[in-house]
Amino acid sequence: MAKVLSVNLSKETGVVKKPIEKGEFIESYGLKNDAHAGDWHRQVSLLGQESVDKIRKLGLVDNLEPGIFAENILTEGITLHELAIGTRLRIGETIQEVTQIGKECHHGCEIFQKVGDCVMPREGIFTKVLKGGIVKEGDEITLIKEVE
Template structure:
């Protein structure tokens, strides 16, 4: 498995359950998440990540209009198969260090993404992290797997 990837996009929303909009860089606060994002807080799913590879799978099914943030992910990545990372793996993303806390999730009933897109890959291939060391993450930043569990 490739242990180095890159940040394709940083995405943010002020409300839960909606498509996120891209921003050029985000401030990630220790034990909180992306400042200004609805999912941030003192819990285990502070930051959500989804690979461009997963989005491309959905595009291959003929689903139009897919872009970064469409699946409500905070960080869209490329080059790392995220859902194969064990829980506890630490990632250096930009200035931050984040720890994988959960692989996938249960999709809630009123999911806007599922309504608009017809399916949601986030429950199967998205991952969640908590911020161990805060800092800035920018589009194009390197993602390095620094510790396997």
């Protein structure tokens, strides 16, 4: 079963996000009070614990807390970067659509400086919120529309 391990928020871009108890995700906007939310295609960022574990194995940093790669949602049990653009996911009460896989890394960001490598540009994904609602740790993630 795929699930949410952590919901994370920051009020500024390019910084580590901090875990919160639950997040309110707003349709066509993203995570309430998050710096990356807005009317665009990268409203929410997701990263798998499996990707974080790859960096952990490199031994670059001892402490890889949730949010260290500026992900809004840390997941487990789903290979996010293999999902096709347009795939729809039910995450907690929300429905989100995959809009982008990976991103261009802006060099000199806090994440790269702290960790020495950033997996988000390679294996993180971005979604837009089609149906808003609450997402919290332990919520199930299900594919509701898979695109080939």
